[in-house]
Amino acid sequence: MTQALSLPNRDKTVEEAFLPSQAEGRLLAFDSGIGGLGVVAALRRHLPLAGIDYLADTALFPYGEQDDAVLSRHIVTLIDRAIETIRPDAVVIACNTASTLALTALREKRPDIPFIGCVPAVRWAARISQSRVIGLLATRATVRRPYVAALHEQYAPDCTLVAYGARYLADYAEAVFRGETIDPELMRQEAMGLFGQPNGERIDAVALGCTHYTFLVEALRAVSPPHVAWLDPANAVARQTASVLEARVMKDMPLKETNRLWFTAPPKDSALLEEHLLPFGYSHAGLWKPRSL
Numbered sequence: 001m002t003q004a005l006s007l008p009n010r011d012k013t014v015e016e017a018f019l020p021s022q023a024e025g026r027l028l029a030f031d032s033g034i035g036g037l038g039v040v041a042a043l044r045r046h047l048p049l050a051g052i053d054y055l056a057d058t059a060l061f062p063y064g065e066q067d068d069a070v071l072s073r074h075i076v077t078l079i080d081r082a083i084e085t086i087r088p089d090a091v092v093i094a095c096n097t098a099s100t101l102a103l104t105a106l107r108e109k110r111p112d113i114p115f116i117g118c119v120p121a122v123r124w125a126a127r128i129s130q131s132r133v134i135g136l137l138a139t140r141a142t143v144r145r146p147y148v149a150a151l152h153e154q155y156a157p158d159c160t161l162v163a164y165g166a167r168y169l170a171d172y173a174e175a176v177f178r179g180e181t182i183d184p185e186l187m188r189q190e191a192m193g194l195f196g197q198p199n200g201e202r203i204d205a206v207a208l209g210c211t212h213y214t215f216l217v218e219a220l221r222a223v224s225p226p227h228v229a230w231l232d233p234a235n236a237v238a239r240q241t242a243s244v245l246e247a248r249v250m251k252d253m254p255l256k257e258t259n260r261l262w263f264t265a266p267p268k269d270s271a272l273l274e275e276h277l278l279p280f281g282y283s284h285a286g287l288w289k290p291r292s293l
């Protein structure tokens with residue numbers, strides 16, 4: 001069954017309050033698949049004059065199931081090459097699994113380029129939680145990272161953090177993006193991975209720790225306790241990107257050669273996928289072949 005795709009959820013309180021930035025510039029946004037397009041939607045609202053190229057590393061999807069050392073080397077090599085080819089003013093790592101693993105290595109490798117990462121909204125969850133029990137929903141790789149333990153220690157020391165590393169949610173998000181509907185029982189099983197843990201019933205705020213989950217918020221909400229707040233950091237990433245572009249001296253490159261989208265390997269159901277790219281500003285998906293660009 002297919003359904004129309006609506007753009008990812010918008011944080012109305014934030015949206016009502018902001019004026020879009022007038023900054024121009026070329027961005028490269030990066031993820032393992034479609035997840036980062038939720039961040040792109042936020043970038044387009046906050047930075048309507050910026051050009052945004054998008055690279056999806058479908059060859060290694062799902063990132064959450066890859067070996068850390070292999071993945072880190074791979075990401076650094078791929079992004080370094082992409083920077084050489086595309087010459088962006090800033091790179092948005094629109095993927096928590098990549099950010100929590102490789103952001104430091106990327107900044108060391110390319111100190112000439114600002115990187116904006118995505119990290120789970122643990123701090124935000126701690127700020128709004130009444131019960132002082134917060135949830136984290138992320139890939140299995142992100143959940144086991146010391147980065148997350150450090151976020152908890154630094155920003156939510158008085159909160160109990162209940163984390164669930166989900167094996168299948170990123171795949172479900174890829175399917176939902178293509179217009180499919182996921183069996184609510186499968187969604188319920190994933191939600192139970194979080195709320196079924198000790199203290200899980202006391203969770204009142206969940207930090208989304210994987211950009212793919214932006215496309216699952218409504219499906220998750222439908223099978224979870226109704227009082228829970230689902231926190232998507234996409235708008236915060238867009239605001240941070242806007243302040244980076246506003247502070248940067250731009251390269252003098254024509255903006256028309258931008259708003260391109262590539263995959264590193266042909267993705268599943270690529271024709272179906274392409275149909276849903278237009279609302280994000282992409283009319284065509286290409287295969288990533290840096291030499292031919």
Ligand code: DGL
Nearest residue numbers: 035062063064096097211
């Ligand atoms: N979108 C990615 C993230 O934010 C990960 C999905 C995956 O490839 O496992 O973590």
